Amino acid sequence: MKLTRRELLKYSAAMAAASAIGMELPLPKGLLAKETADKWVKSVCRYCGAGCGVYVGVSKGKVVAVKGDKDNWNKGFLCVKGYYLPQILYAEDRAKYPLIKRKGKFERISWNEAMDIIVSKFAESIKKNGVDSVAFYGSGQAYTEESYFMNKLFKGGLGTNNIDGNPRLCMASAAVGYVTSFGKDEPMGCYDDIYHADCFFIIGSNMAEAHPVIFNFINERKKKNPGVKVIVADPRKTLTARIADLHMSFVPGTDLAILNAMAHVIIKENLYNKYFVEQHVVFKTLKDDKPAKVSFEEYVKFIEEYTPEMAEVVSHCPKDHIIEAARLFAKSKATMSFWCMGLNQRTRGVWVNNLVHNLHLLTGQICRPGATPFSLTGQPNACGGIRDAGLLSHLLPYGRLIINEKDREEMENFWGVPKGRINPKPGPTAVDIFRKFSKGEIKCLWVACTNPGQSLPNLEVYRKGMVSEDTFLVVSEAYHPTRTSELADLVLPAALWVEKDGTYGQSERRYQYLEKAVNPPFEARPDFEVFVEFGKKLFKALGREDEAKKLFNYKTTEDIWKEIMEASRGTVYDFTGMTRERLKKAHGIQWPCPDVSHPGTLRRYTVKYGDPLVKKFDPQAKDISFYGNKADGNKAVIWLRPYKGPAEPADNEYPFVLTTGRQLEHWHTGTMTLKVTELKRAAYKAQLEISLKDAVKLGIKNKDMVRVISRRGSIVLEAKVVDVPREGVVYTVFHYPDKLINILTNDAYDALSKQPEYKIAAVKIEKV
Amino acid sequence: MKIASFVIEAIDSSGEELKKFLSNIEGISIYGEKDNSYVVVFECESLDNVESFFKEISKNELVKAVLPVYISEL
Numbered sequence: 067m068k069l070t071r072r073e074l075l076k077y078s079a080a081m082a083a084a085s086a087i088g089m090e091l092p093l094p095k096g097l098l099a100k101e102t103a104d105k106w107v108k109s110v111c112r113y114c115g116a117g118c119g120v121y122v123g124v125s126k127g128k129v130v131a132v133k134g135d136k137d138n139w140n141k142g143f144l145c146v147k148g149y150y151l152p153q154i155l156y157a158e159d160r161a162k163y164p165l166i167k168r169k170g171k172f173e174r175i176s177w178n179e180a181m182d183i184i185v186s187k188f189a190e191s192i193k194k195n196g197v198d199s200v201a202f203y204g205s206g207q208a209y210t211e212e213s214y215f216m217n218k219l220f221k222g223g224l225g226t227n228n229i230d231g232n233p234r235l236c237m238a239s240a241a242v243g244y245v246t247s248f249g250k251d252e253p254m255g256c257y258d259d260i261y262h263a264d265c266f267f268i269i270g271s272n273m274a275e276a277h278p279v280i281f282n283f284i285n286e287r288k289k290k291n292p293g294v295k296v297i298v299a300d301p302r303k304t305l306t307a308r309i310a311d312l313h314m315s316f317v318p319g320t321d322l323a324i325l326n327a328m329a330h331v332i333i334k335e336n337l338y339n340k341y342f343v344e345q346h347v348v349f350k351t352l353k354d355d356k357p358a359k360v361s362f363e364e365y366v367k368f369i370e371e372y373t374p375e376m377a378e379v380v381s382h383c384p385k386d387h388i389i390e391a392a393r394l395f396a397k398s399k400a401t402m403s404f405w406c407m408g409l410n411q412r413t414r415g416v417w418v419n420n421l422v423h424n425l426h427l428l429t430g431q432i433c434r435p436g437a438t439p440f441s442l443t444g445q446p447n448a449c450g451g452i453r454d455a456g457l458l459s460h461l462l463p464y465g466r467l468i469i470n471e472k473d474r475e476e477m478e479n480f481w482g483v484p485k486g487r488i489n490p491k492p493g494p495t496a497v498d499i500f501r502k503f504s505k506g507e508i509k510c511l512w513v514a515c516t517n518p519g520q521s522l523p524n525l526e527v528y529r530k531g532m533v534s535e536d537t538f539l540v541v542s543e544a545y546h547p548t549r550t551s552e553l554a555d556l557v558l559p560a561a562l563w564v565e566k567d568g569t570y571g572q573s574e575r576r577y578q579y580l581e582k583a584v585n586p587p588f589e590a591r592p593d594f595e596v597f598v599e600f601g602k603k604l605f606k607a608l609g610r611e612d613e614a615k616k617l618f619n620y621k622t623t624e625d626i627w628k629e630i631m632e633a634s635r636g637t638v639y640d641f642t643g644m645t646r647e648r649l650k651k652a653h654g655i656q657w658p659c660p661d662v663s664h665p666g667t668l669r670r671y672t673v674k675y676g677d678p679l680v681k682k683f684d685p686q687a688k689d690i691s692f693y694g695n696k697a698d699g700n701k702a703v704i705w706l707r708p709y710k711g712p713a714e715p716a717d718n719e720y721p722f723v724l725t726t727g728r729q730l731e732h733w734h735t736g737t738m739t740l741k742v743t744e745l746k747r748a749a750y751k752a753q754l755e756i757s758l759k760d761a762v763k764l765g766i767k768n769k770d771m772v773r774v775i776s777r778r779g780s781i782v783l784e785a786k787v788v789d790v791p792r793e794g795v796v797y798t799v800f801h802y803p804d805k806l807i808n809i810l811t812n813d814a815y816d817a818l819s820k821q822p823e824y825k826i827a828a829v830k831i832e833k834v
Numbered sequence: 835m836k837i838a839s840f841v842i843e844a845i846d847s848s849g850e851e852l853k854k855f856l857s858n859i860e861g862i863s864i865y866g867e868k869d870n871s872y873v874v875v876f877e878c879e880s881l882d883n884v885e886s887f888f889k890e891i892s893k894n895e896l897v898k899a900v901l902p903v904y905i906s907e908l
Contacts, residue, residue, distance in 0.1 A: 072835075075906050079839035079875050080865035082904040087841050089868040146904050274902070282901050289892060289899045305905060308885045730905065748906040789882070 078744045082146035103131050107583040110570050111148045112563045113733045115443025116277050117572025119653050122564050122583050129155055138653040139257050145278040150742040157741035161546035161559035162588035187538045189607035191509040201228035201499050201508045204457050205515035206448030209568025211623040212594045213451040214630050219601045222481040227493030230459045232516045233448040234496035238819035239410040240441035241453050243419025248702050249695025250465050250638050251453055254670040255438025256574040260287055262436030265398030266296045270408020274305035275730040277442050297391050302791045315792050318723045319712035319826045320381035325421035327377035330369045331392035332428055339430030347427050348698045351706035368706045396429045400436025411824040415816040417707040424704045433672040433690045443573040450571015459493030464637040468492045495820035497813050504531020514542040517735040519550030523822040524778050524813035525806055545737050549803050559590040566592035568623050575656045579649035638694050712826040713814035720828035723795050732801040752805040753786040755797040761787040771834040776827045779809040838884045838905040843871040843898040852896040
């Protein structure tokens with residue numbers, strides 16, 4: 067019997083719900099019977115930064131099923147994407163063999179030949195043009211061991227900071243936001259805070275689709291506790307907004323005014339926590355572009371102009387909503403904020419992150435159960451492998467900075483490389499790496515486990531730049547072709563997810579080990595193995611074979627994990643107690659975890675709730691201490707951040723704001739989820755969401771084809787007239803490789819985080 | 835056409851009553867039950883209908899908890 071699409075969708079929906087409660091749903095007729103697993107391997111979902119624990123069912127050397135880990139934080143819940151994970155491993159377009167492009171066509175070559183070519187290209191370029199002529203672009207999906215190795219190879223081995231990762235595009239503003247407000251990166255709270263919060267402030271995040279499992283727990287909390295309030299600030303009436311007690315709709319890019327206005331109300335109505343502010347906060351502003359301390363009174367004066375009325379004029383968010391949100395935020399027993407790309411992908415991304423932190427600091431809604439500012443993460447190892455391990459061009463491992471001489475010396479000593487080896491100048495960030503590659507300033511670029519040929523903003527410019535006879539692009543990928551691998555000079559087939567082993571670190575500082583469950587297909591290999599081989603051979607080609615033996619003496623990922631643990635020793639991240647043996651057994655452990663008997667830390671910066679490092683870094687602290695910010699006496703910073711609009715607001719010529727995002731069924735550039743039959747059936751094309759009012763004005767009907775035109779290019783999409791975006795805002799997703807939405811988006815970036823403003827591009831719409 | 839799925843948990847001992855109640859709602863299909871929780875799929879015209887269903891069923895006295903899990907479009 068052939069199932070109709072309607073029946074399939076209904077069954078997919080039911081299966082997702084059944085999996086959420088660990089129930090086996092009988093398969094409908096017309097579908098193949100599910101194979102029974104011979105063994106279940108503990109692992110982590112491959113997709114978002116929520117980091118759901120899973121068990122992977124293996125039978126006859128194949129992954130046949132995935133179920134949620136009931137003993138992990140997600141309590142056995144998975145979203146629909148997680149449930150269908152097995153299919154991503156067996157897609158027809160898995161990259162099978164190393165390929166070289168000759169005369170515009172890919173030809174199969176051996177691994178030895180591929181490695182010889184890469185090594186000779188990189189070595190030749192380094193000898194001729196210096197170390198800054200080569201670069202690596204990594205991923206928040208790579209394992210920590212892989213990212214740490216390439217970071218060490220480039221910064222400690224070669225002495226170049228030409229290494230950055232795709233988290234620069236998704237969470238750099240959150241990272242710099244934490245650092246500027248609290249001295250060090252990463253959230254102090256955890257998912258357990260959901261069970262203690264009685265007010266949720268969700269801004270710039272459609273959790274219901276992008277982080278559905280976390281959202282489910284908020285729903286559950288609200289259902290069981292009717293007094294719990296949910297505030298959603300979003301220019302779209304998203305699925306998330308539809309459960310909100312208060313939906314604050316506003317013109318994209320104006321939220322700095324709203325957040326300052328909430329602070330204004332909190333001050334005016336005396337809702338701030340005077341004791342907390344006196345004990346734990348300093349105030350800062352920028353004077354002549356440098357941070358300068360100011361008094362509380364100066365802050366009050368600064369915030370004076372941000373009345374709810376002023377914010378309403380700027381943002382079109384009703385002032386009553388702003389006042390109500392401020393009161394709910396401040397008066398609740400415990401307020402937890404969540405945000406994601408809506409705040410981060412902005413030219414004022416760091417500032418707007420700071421303004422959320424300001425609200426928590428003003429009200430003392432921080433460092434106790436349920437009270438915390440929590441940045442959601444897009445990729446499964448953006449926190450652990452990139453932010454923590456330091457694979458960004460301005461970072462060194464575990465909170466150390468390239469510009470800090472002491473930090474450079476520490477890592478030089480740790481790695482056993484000569485003093486001065488690490489370049490004191492931060493390297494180019496994601497967009498600038500591709501800009502330099504386009505100009506030929508970078509000659510050899512290695513892209514691993516990511517798809518910049520689809521995901522970079524102002525895409526057409528960088529796609530053209532990736533193809534040149536003067537440069538050499540290596541792409542390590544599990545699939546081929548992707549919109550990036552099609553541009554490569556050389557493609558390396560990569561093992562995917564449980565075809566290799568390694569460590570992931572998710573949004574709440576939880577590190578989890580992923581065991582290898584099955585072999586990779588054809589000639590695909592784990593990136594770690596390939597990177598180590600490359601490092602050794604490159605150094606041999608550079609005449610530094612002896613140094614390579616010392617620097618890259620790893621046989622397994624456990625060898626390098628031991629070094630990684632040691633790199634964290636003495637830092638605020640300290641996870642020297644997270645041995646591989648412990649991680650294999652545990653359902654994740656949260657750092658800090660400074661010894662093998664430590665259970666891990668739910669909440670940081672508080673003695674009362676168990677941070678083991680407070681007394682180490684701030685012996686005088688009685689409870690709360692923001693010990694990452696020693697320079698300010700272990701206090702956090704409330705920043706005076708004025709309202710600034712987006713780089714490209716709507717105007718007469720381009721009267722709409724285009725904003726982009728994700729949908730429940732798909733993840734990022736769709737290389738994995740679009741291989742899953744059920745998910746692709748459920749959602750298979752990009753559409754342009756447009757409000758009914760705007761559609762009427764333009765004479766556009768549902769399913770009409772429209773041309774969306776920005777200053778950078780145009781694309782034709784099917785219109786979806788729907789009560790979701792506010793008037794003046796249009797929306798689409800970036801998952802589909804046949805519709806390169808990022809041709810339209812803006813590559814202007816935040817001055818501090820260098821994260822581009824994907825979320826706001828001025829466009830015009832024409833009916834085709 | 836929207837297709838949404840929910841896990842709806844019944845108040846202790848009212849599972850059968852809840853099942854009957856749900857069965858009478860147009861667009862509802864019940865796929866199974868485990869530990870007093872029902873796997874329910876709701877078909878309707880718009881997101882507003884999904885939202886209304888969610889709000890209404892959440893208030894029902896036979897219901898202990900409602901978890902929206904999935905939504906898609908035909």
